[in-house]
Amino acid sequence: MAPPLLRLHASFLCSLAIALLRAGRLSAASHLLSSLPASSSPPAPLLRRLIPALASSGLAAAAIRFHPADPVSLNAVLYSYCRLRLLRPAIALLRSSRPTTVAYNLLLAGLSDNAHARLAPAVLAEMCKRGLPFDGVTVNTLLAALCRNGQVDAAAGLADMLLLHRGAGMDAIGWNTLIAGYCRVGDTPTALSVADRMTAQGLPMDVVGYNTLVAGFCRAGEVDAARGMLDMMKEAGVDPNVATYTPFIVYYCRTKGVEEAFDLYEGMVRNGVLPDVVTLSALVAGLCRDGRFSEAYALFREMDKVGAAPNHVTYCTLIDSLAKAGRGKESLSLLGEMVSRGVVMDLVTYTALMDWSGKQSKTDEVKDKLHFALSDNLSPNGVTYTVLIDTLCKAGNVDEAEQVLLEMEEKSISPNVVTFSSVINGFVKRGLLDKATEYKRMMKERGINPNVVTYGTLIDGFFKFQGQDAALEVYHDMLCEGVEVNKFIVDSLVHGLRRNGKIEEAMALFKDMSGSGLSLDHVNYTTLIDGLFKAGDMPTAFKFGQELMDRNMLPDAVVYNVFINCLCMLGKFKEAKSFLTEMRNMGLKPDQSTYNTMIVSHCRKGETAKALKLLHEMKMSSIKPNLITYNTLVAGLFGTGAVEKAKYLLNEMVLAGFVPSSLTHRRVLQACSQSRRLDVILDIHEWMMNAGLHADITIYNTLLQVLCYHGMTRKATVVLEEMLGSGIAPDTITFNALILGHCKSSHLDNAFATYAQMLHQNISPNIATFNTLLGGLESFGRIGEAGIVLIEMEKSGLEPNNLTYDILVTGHGKQSNKVEAMRLYCEMVGKGFVPKVSTYNALISDFTKAGMMTQAKELFKDMQKRGVHPTSCTYDILSRFEILCLSGSYLVIVKMVHDPAVETFSYLCGLDHRIIGGTxxxxxxxxxxxxxxxxxxxxxxxxxxxxxxxxxxxxxxxxxxxxxxxxxxxxxxxxxxxxxxxxxxxxxxxxxxxxxxxxxxxxxxxxxx
Known part of the structure; x- marks a missing residue:
């Protein structure tokens, strides 16, 4: 092909590539240019159009191929590199070409935008070395780079050097840049002195300078100084604009309230200054902060009408606020609108949505949103990663959270105290206190001091898993570290002490903290009051409730819920109802928790009609029932045999958007079991599966346990086959249920065969497995074979527990194996186990049958000494064999009739004619x-x-x-x-x-x- 023809071909391809670039078809343009022969040389005018087009489209690497030589092309490629944060290629291109002052200015701007301002002085030195003059743009760009990076003093030093040594003057932009730099770091006095120097140089302050100072004073909370600056501005004849008023509005929204902000806004509009998107976004944020979402949304909708279309900040503010307020559906709706309008989402929005999904325990959604952020070329920051780590830890995925923490460190993103506290909380929830303590040590090594949340989490964990002494030791460590006690720590201590049965100590600590001047809040009082109620100390609980009001802390809904809950637990429904009425009279709205508490109490007593009445009342009060409400009512109705009503409520639950959970499934099947409605168990299970219940090992185990408890092993076998067909492998709980089913259905040999199958599948038995087998042997009078089971138990590395001994002692007692029964009994109590009353009854019955009255009476005394209350059955055994009356004593009877655990009538009716006849x-x-x-x-x-x-x-x-x-x-x-x-x-x-x-x-x- 002749050279002119080749040149023509290259021109055609370049023109076509430019057209494709303008149409946004970047990949097609790139592919087309890659087919251009290396020897071809498009005309210079065409290259001057092509290279900037490639650079502005982000295809800087393709533009380099054409060796941009003219200043315009070179500057276009440099600008593209800087915008793409490719600073190394930009510097290399600059050093390999003959740049102009403009090229260096572009590089300085790129360094400023990409947080590499520390390199700016070196670039300026290189520029001077190459003999290139710097202009006002160079100076202003360099000052902006240093100020943006927080190096304000270095910027001021550079300004002094230019003024004193080089005789170069600074324009208003340069001075305003310095003023803004000092305001950004909170040094308003120095910013004011810079403004004075500016006017001393003969440059009057312009609107930008005044606005910068006003914004700086407002940001520092010096609103009076900001007003003074506004007055000076007016005196100097400079008219305030929207940027002047906006900092005041932002300040008022954050501190003094939205009303003052709106007063200023209305005054601004009356003065002919129209609001912009920043002003209106600030007002939207203020309304959201006050929880006035309806007004915020109305103002948001007005923005388009006044010519200030919402930007990503406005959308993000509203989405973030709605998400944090638990109004996720509305925030997601706004997110859809934001995307459809082409408003670019920023990292704050993604992080807010991740946080909302995390609070809903939707771990997969959190990960998806992080993936979307990455696909939008947004780099996650420490806050984003902390949200992900917190979500994973709350879901129990601490191992994955550790991997995310490592990823943060690889990306040089430093975790903060919140990040570490989340990981510590995850380990504490799993009872891994050693790991939690290790992370606390790691924090301190990195110079991150644990805060009250960290210590409060550890105190909770140590109370729960290692006892009071260990928890208090953590508390003392906290004090030694200089961390001050606050309400959160008090709550952790009071909650831990009362959970450990130390309500007196909890109350003493509460009083000490209150007396020391620490301001306690509703939560602290609620925790103590709840503990006092559960300890049965109603008068003191009411006393602290009164103290709460005496301190001008009116009870909130949570406090009333505690009173209502505890009164319901005590069966005092009238009093609970009166508290509900008082709650309404106080202007407090009962919530889901209030009604759920009362519904639970009625269902527990079998009063489903009253519970349904409360459900109706709840709906009439515009309070939507939640999954807890439906779970409680459905289980309660099945428990009383009201199957049709229960099914109706299940349908209502699904129509309300709730999917049956594993808890729903378990509670409903257990209720059917208790009411002996075995005919509906499989139907209900199938219905829930069709309604969206996710079938996993937990669901199948629940069904198998219920069926096997009633000895329905044939149906259980069918369910097991279905489970295996779904690819779900059985576990220890599965086999334990099947073993119990065979024992209940009198197929003891099948139970042992199932145990053998369990071992064959390498599934480890637990103590419940062996206790079930022993229980089967005891029920069928084959306790003599227990030795085989005990040997298997020992092989598995398991020790007999309380129930094991109860079964063994009872079994040998029923078989009149007195020597073995007493040996096991002595071994049992020697290990600190307390026998059940049924175990004592079996032993006493065995001795009385043999006429060994002394031993029987000794067991009876030992029983009472260990705090085991005799039942009517115990007294019946004793009276039937004439122990009491032969001794001429009726003292035990006297004890019995005053024993609330004994049904006196049923006992006396069993005394038979020996006593009735006076014989x-x-x-x-x-x-x-x-x-x-x-x-x-x-x-x-x-x-x-x-x-x-x-x-x-x-x-x-x-x-x-x-x-x-x-x-x-x-x-x-x-x-x-x-x-x-x-x-x-x-x-x-x-x-x-x-x-x-x-x-x-x-x-x-x-x-x-």
Whole structure:
């Protein structure tokens, strides 16, 4: 091809590339130019158009290929490199060419924008070395670079050098740059002195200089000085503009309130100064800060009408505020609008949305938003990474959080105290206190001092996992480090002490902190009041509630919720309702927590009708039920057998946008189990799966546990096959459920076969596995085979626990293996375990059957000494074998009738005819027994009297009536029911005397007898 033709071809390709670049088709333009032969040389005028087009499109590397020689092309490529933050290629290009002053000015501007201002003096020195003159733009650019990097003194030194040594003057832009630099670092006095030097040089202050000083004073909180500057500005004949008023508006919104800001705004508009997007964005932010979201949104919508379209700051402010206020749906809607309008999102917006998703425990969404930020060429900062780390730690993914922390350090992004505190919180939640302490040490080594949040988190963790002494040691370490106690620490200490049963110590600490001048808040009082209620100390709880009000801290909704919750727990629903009424009278709105508390209490008592009434009241008050509300009600309805109502509520829950959770699934299936509605268990499970319940190992284990508890092993096997078909592998809980199911369905051999299968699949058994097998052996009288199970337990490195010993002792007791039962009993108590009452009953029963009364009585005493309360069954065992009456003592009976844990009526009905007939212990002891019975309430003594009459023991009947029952009020009546009259006639025929109607005392019969 001839050279002219080649040149023509190159010109055509270059023209086409320019057209493609203008159309935004960058990849097509780049591909087209790559096909251009290296030997071709487009005309210089065309290159002067092509190179800037490539550079402005970000294709600086492609532009370099054409060796930009003329100043315009060279400057275009330099500008492109600087804009893309490619400073090394920019410097290399500058040094390999013949640049002008403009080229160096562009490089200086690039250094300033990319936080490399420290290199600016060296570039200026190189410029001087190459003999290039610097102009006002050079000086101003250099000053801006240094000031932006915080090197204001260096900038001032440079200005002095230029003025004194080089005789170069500075224009207003340079002086204003210095003023802005000092204002930015908060040094307003020096900024004012620079302004004085400027006027001394013969340059009057312009509107930019005045505005800079006004903004600096407002930012420093010196609003009076800012007003003085405004007055000086007017006196100098400089008219204020929107940039003058905006700093005042921003200051008022942040400190004195939005009303003053709006007063100034209205005055500004009256003076003919129209607001811009910055002014209106500041007002939107102020309204959001006050929680006035409706007004903020209305002003946001007015911005377009006044010609100040919302920018990314306005959108980000509103999105961030709505997200933090928990109004995520509205913030996401604004985000969609922002994207559709082409408003570029910044890192603040992404971080705010990540934070909102994190607070909703949506870890995947947080990661997605970070990915979107990266795809928009936004580099995450420390705050962004901290949000991600905090979300991961709260979700329990501490290992992944550690990896993110390493990534931060690799990118030279320094973690701060919040970052480390989040990681420490993650380890504390998992009980890994050693790791948490290690991170605290790491913080201190890096010069980051742990704050009250760090120490409060550690105190909480040590209280929970290592006890009071360890937690208080952390507290003392905190004091030694000079960290002052605040409300957060007090709350951690009070909460920890009361959780450990030390409510008195918690109260003493609370009083000490309050007396030392520390200002305690609602949260502190609420924590203590809640602890006092749960400790049963209602009077003191109310006393602290009164103290709260005496300190002019009116109770908020949380305080009322604590009172309502605790009263409901104590069964005092009327009092709880009165608190609800008082809460409304105080102008406080009950929230979801308030109603959920009362609904939970009613459902716990089986009062589902009252709970549903509260749900209706809740809806009428425009309070939306949440997942807790629905979970509680649905479980409560299934628990009472109201299946259709429960299904209706489940449908309502799904229509309200709630997906059944694993908690919903577990509570509902357990409720069906308790009400023995086994017919609906599988149907409900399937319904929840169709409603969006995510099937995982937890869901299947819950279903298997419920089915196996009732011995429904065939259905459980079908569920297991479905689970395996879904690719979900069984775990220890799965096999434990199946073993229990086989034990419950009387297939003990299948239970042991399942255990063998468990080992074959390399799934480790736990203590519950072995206890279930032992329980099966005990139930079928095969406790003699327990040794095999105990050997397996030992192989697994497990020790018997309280339940293990209860099963073994009970099993051997039932089989009359007294020696082995007592050996195990002694071993059990020697290890500090306390036997259950059923274990004692089995031992006492075994000894009484053998007539070993002394040993039985010793066990009975030991039982009470260890704080185990006898039940009616215990007393029945003793009375049945005549221990009490043979000894001529009824003291144990006296203890029994005053024991709230014993059902007196059921016990006395089981005394049988040995005592009723007076054959043991005689009439006097029997009379005394009835005297004690009568003192505790209207017990139907007539049952026994009639038995005596039937057995022709009339004389003994009269003796009982006259010696025991006559002095007791409430047993005498002149009007007997018809059944009573018939029995009275029988009594008379049998020899009872009716002279003074005293015999009626023993014949008070209820109509149902």
């Amino acid at each position: 043991v212990g005689g009439v006097l002891i029997t009379a005394e027994l009835f005297r004690f019975v009568a003192t505790i309430g209207n017990f139907p003594v007539h049952v026994f009297v009639f038995e005596w009459i039937k057995n022709e023991l009339a004389e003994r009947t009269s003796a009982i009536l006259f010696t025991s029952l006559w002095p007791i009020q409430g047993y005498c009546t002149k009007h007997l029911p018809s059944q009573g009259k018939k029995r009275w006639l029988i009594a008379c025929r049998k020899g009872c005397k009716a002279s003074d109607r005293r015999a009626e005392l023993g014949l008070v019969l209820d109509s149902g007898f």
